[in-house]
Amino acid sequence: MAITEIVIIVCWVIFWAVILVTALKTKPVAEREPLSNRLLYGIPILLAVFLLFSGISSQPAPGTGLKQPIYSLNVPVLPATTSIMIIGLILTIFGLFIALWARVMLGTNWSVTVTFKEDHELIEKGPYAYVRHPLYTGLLLMFLGTAVMAGTLGGLLGFPVLFIGCWIKLKQEEAMMTKHFGEKYLRYTTRVKALIPYVL
Numbered sequence: 001m002a003i004t005e006i007v008i009i010v011c012w013v014i015f016w017a018v019i020l021v022t023a024l025k026t027k028p029v030a031e032r033e034p035l036s037n038r039l040l041y042g043i044p045i046l047l048a049v050f051l052l053f054s055g056i057s058s059q060p061a062p063g064t065g066l067k068q069p070i071y072s073l074n075v076p077v078l079p080a081t082t083s084i085m086i087i088g089l090i091l092t093i094f095g096l097f098i099a100l101w102a103r104v105m106l107g108t109n110w111s112v113t114v115t116f117k118e119d120h121e122l123i124e125k126g127p128y129a130y131v132r133h134p135l136y137t138g139l140l141l142m143f144l145g146t147a148v149m150a151g152t153l154g155g156l157l158g159f160p161v162l163f164i165g166c167w168i169k170l171k172q173e174e175a176m177m178t179k180h181f182g183e184k185y186l187r188y189t190t191r192v193k194a195l196i197p198y199v200l
Contacts, residue, residue, distance in 0.1 A: 002085070004085045004086075004088070004089050004149065005149070007089060007092075007093070008088070008089065008092050008145070008146055008149055011092050011093060011095075011096045011142065012142070012146070014096060014100075015096055015099060015100070015139075015142065018100055018103060019103065019112070022103060022110065023110075023112060025108060026108045026109070026110055026111060026117065027108045027109060027117035027118050027119060027120070028117065028118045029111070029115045029116070029117060029118070030115075030116050030117055030118045030120065031115065031116040031176065031180075032113060032114070032115045032116075033113060033114040033115065033172060033176070037114065037172055038113055038114075040168050040172075041165045041166070041168040041169035041172070042165070043165075044161050044162070044164050044165035044168070045162060045165035045166070045169075047158070047161050047165075048143070048158040048159070048161040048162035048165060049158070049162075050158075051073060051154040051155060051157055051158030051161065052143065052146060052147055052150065052154065052155045052158040073152070073153050073154035073157065074152040074153065074154050074155075075152065075153045076151050076152055076153075077151060077152065077153050077156060078148060078151035078152075078156075079151070080151055084148060084149070084151065085149055087145075087148055088145045088146065088147075088148035088149030089145065089149065090145070091141050091142070091144050091145030091148060092141070092142050092145030092146055092149070093145075094141055094145075095137075095138045095139065095140070095141025095142035095143075095144070095145060096138065096142055097138070098127055098134050098135075098137055098138035098141065099134070099135050099137075099138025099139055099142065100138070101126060101127050101134070101138075102126070102127045102128070102134035102135040102137075102138060103135060104126075105123055105125065105126035105127060105128060106123055106135070107121075107123075109121055109123065114169065114172045114173050114176055115176075116176050116177075116179075116180050120180065122177070122181050122184060122185060122188065124188060124192075128192070129192065130192065130197045131192060131193055131194060131195055131196065131197055132170070132174070132188065132189065132192050132193070132194050132195075133166075133170045133173070133194055133195055136166040136169075136170060136195060137195050137196070139162075139166070140159070140162060140163060140166060140195070143158070143159055143162050144159050147159050166195075170194060170195075174189065
């Protein structure tokens, strides 16, 4: 296994370890979304993960420099060159940094589902001064970096699917934040973009 692939795996292990450990200490829930809402974003997110991770092979096809496909969606579409590996690595590491920074700033207000906590705080500092949902920005960058390194059709198709899932979820979160914070949150949305600073 190449060092770049090891680093990618370590990034994902760190991400999930932090998410799982910090989930043990959060504020009590005041309001939670219904299960039907979770399915709306949960299904595309799970589909994206399946597209990215299932069937990936690290063995190059003989004489091509491309990774060997295991099934049709894992047809290699990016060459397994050093520059591609470095781009994927940088995106993944940068995404991990943003996601962890966002998670730390959220503190005990965080939840894996769309919820409003008791004594919920509206965080507008750190990465939240640049985008309203930096945890999703970081996750999307990590996914994109991993998909670039995998170089497969499935992984690259998984990225827009994940984006759709994240977009649905952030819209649900924003509806709940607006319900509870009102004009304060609406003013925040006019100042700060959702996922990409000054763009989107």
